Amino acid sequence: GxxxxxxxxxxxxxxxxxxxxxxxxxxxxxxxxxxxxxxxxKEAETQKLKTAAETEEILENANGGVVVEDDEMEETPPRRKVRRKTFISDLLPPTDKELRETMALLTAQQxxxxxxxxxxxxEDASDDEWEELSxxxxxxxxxxxxxxxxxxxLLSPLCxxxxxxxxxxxxxxxxxxxxxxxxxxxxxxxxxxxxxxxxxxxxxxxxxxxxxxxxxxxxxxxxxxxxxGGAPALQALAQHLSQLLFSQPDFAKHVDFLEAISSALRALLQTMASKNISQCMTPDQLMTLCKAGIHSSNVGVRVNVVSILGITGSVLAKEDGTLETLKTIGCLLLEVATKDPSLVVAGEALDALFDVFADGKEAERASVQIKLFSALKEFQPVFRMKIRKEGRGKYSPDQLGVLDNVKMNLRRFITYQEAVEKRLTS
Structure with missing residues (x-):
């Protein structure tokens, strides 16, 4: 390091x-x-302790009749003579050697x-962010x-x-x-x-x-x-991460694990989508993850699952027969955008909506059926007001810059959705 x-x-x-x-x-x-x-x-520690105990017992039995007298005791004859035992374990090094060595290995791997x-x-990230990673x-x-x-x-990756x-x-x-x-x-x-x-x-x-x-x-x-490892390796990795996640029925309770695995899934699904590699998560798995994640107390988890919804939805929007799934994704994203207390999460949800419903026949039909245009038009002034009232006190300049960009894109997207709705309902 x-x-x-x-x-x-x-x-x-x-x-x-x-x-x-x-x-x-x-x-x-x-x-x-x-x-x-x-x-x-642990086996080595157990064997060492067992050997020490056996040796101690042998020595104790061998010296059972021997009394070691204290010199000071000899000077006071009326007192009883005191037997002083010396245990072999007193001469051994601390018994936690194996534990300490194992902990050292785990620490090294971390x-x-x-x-x-x-x-x-x-490398431009502030020193404070990466200082003293004990x-x-x-x-x-x-x-x-x-x-x-x-x-x-995660902190911005570099080339x-x-x-x-x-x-x-x-x-x-x-x-x-x-x-x-x-x-x-x-x-x-x-x-x-x-x-x-x-x-x-x-x-x-x-x-x-x-x-x-x-x-x-x-x-x-x-x-x-x-x-x-190529496309097959990425698909196998997606399957592996899904198995890790869904092998724990109570995965939503393990916040650190959920944040880490949702970050990995987010990056993996983004890479697969950009390379047109088919994804392995089923719609049911996706909904299970996202419904649990959007109610997490952890902002990072909520941002990750919203992004995963956006990535998956944008892929499905280009396929046939995905109308119902797109409607479910759209409703979830709308709920997050309009109800999440964090502007960062709300902004991510709006970005995801822009991606999912930007193009595609199924996406257009879904947007009309969930009344996306009217919902966003009603929410637009609320979003502006929240940025104005909460922005400067709670969020960094970079985050405010992103939110301002989302605000501008929201205006354009509402105009686009209005045109879509008019075309499909006329």
Whole structure:
């Protein structure tokens, strides 16, 4: 991490070598199967304690009749002689060695994932946003710092320099990050759950999964499709993320996980849509995710699911037989745009509406049937007033700039929708 932060003062001719060395180390750290190591280290600790106890018992039995007298006790004959035992465990190093080594590995893997995200993010981001990404559990702030204030998006990705791009792909970083997105080894989790001193490792393993999902989002946004394995790999990845999400019936309760996986899905679906790669989420899965997400207390989650609705809807708008799904998507987006307390989320929902209903016969029919024109025309002055009243106090200049742009696009879109409605109802 220190070497990466100092890269700007390293001679340019040496930068490729340094970047390659850094990513080689990160790759080796991520290569290790943390679940198996948790199991092995706990077994080693158990065996060590068992051996120590057996040795202690043997020594105690062998010295059972020997009394060690204290010199001071000899000077006071009336007192009873005191037997002083020396246990073999007193001579052993602390018994938490295996626990500490396991925690060190998990911390290293978390740090590796955070560094990769750092490499993929805009170097113009403020130092405060990326400062001191500790790998302790206190670095939960990473998730908050990784998302722009109230915006729900990762810090702006940059066009990767050739050296970073080459090192990421040559050391198979995308593959290794993908592997870390899986749920922690269930046997390892069970072992930790049954041992109080090891129980904190469960949270650490879950944190690594969330970091991997955030890291995956960055890689999917930045790397070419070919370097991600092509269209089949992206479809398999979409299926994998869907399985991760829907294997937990109560996924909406796990906010950190939901924010991370919705960010990864958002980036993946955007990439697939831009390359005309067919998507694997069923309409039912999409609706389940989005209905849960739009009611989340987390702004980032709400922004992500609204964007996912927009991406999916814009793809469906070009296909036949999608009228009912488009109507459902339109109604959900209208609800968010008009009722969400955050202007950032409302603006994202309006942007999504613009994308979904910008073109296509099915989209035009759907917009008329859900009365999109009249709903937006009624909402327009409310949106303007909210920006005027709440904007300056709650939102950053960048966010206000985006909202002003949405406001202008809303005016144009209402004019367009009016023309669509007149044409289809005349």
């Amino acid at each position: 220190t070497m990466w932060n100092l890269k700007d003062i390293i001679p340019s001719k040496s930068q490729a070598e340094i970047i390659n060395a850094i990513l080689k180390i990160l790759s080796e750290v991520l290569e290790m199967d943390a679940g198996k190591i948790v199991i092995q280290m 740090t590796a994932l955070e560094l990769i995200v750092n490499m993929c993010c805009n 790998s302790s559990d206190e670095s939960d702030a990473f998730m908050e710092d990784s998302f722009s204030e109230g915006g729900g998006q 990767l320099c050739h050296e970073v791009h080459s090192a990421l792909t040559s050391h198979l970083i995308p593959k290794k990050v993908f592997e870390k997105t899986a749920f922690p080894n269930s046997v390892a989790v069970d072992i930790c759950f049954r041992n109080p001193t090891w129980k904190p490792l469960i949270r650490k393993m879950n944190t690594i999964q969330c970091r991997a999902l955030v890291c995956l989002q960055s890689l999917v946004s930045l790397l070419d499709v070919d370097h991600l």
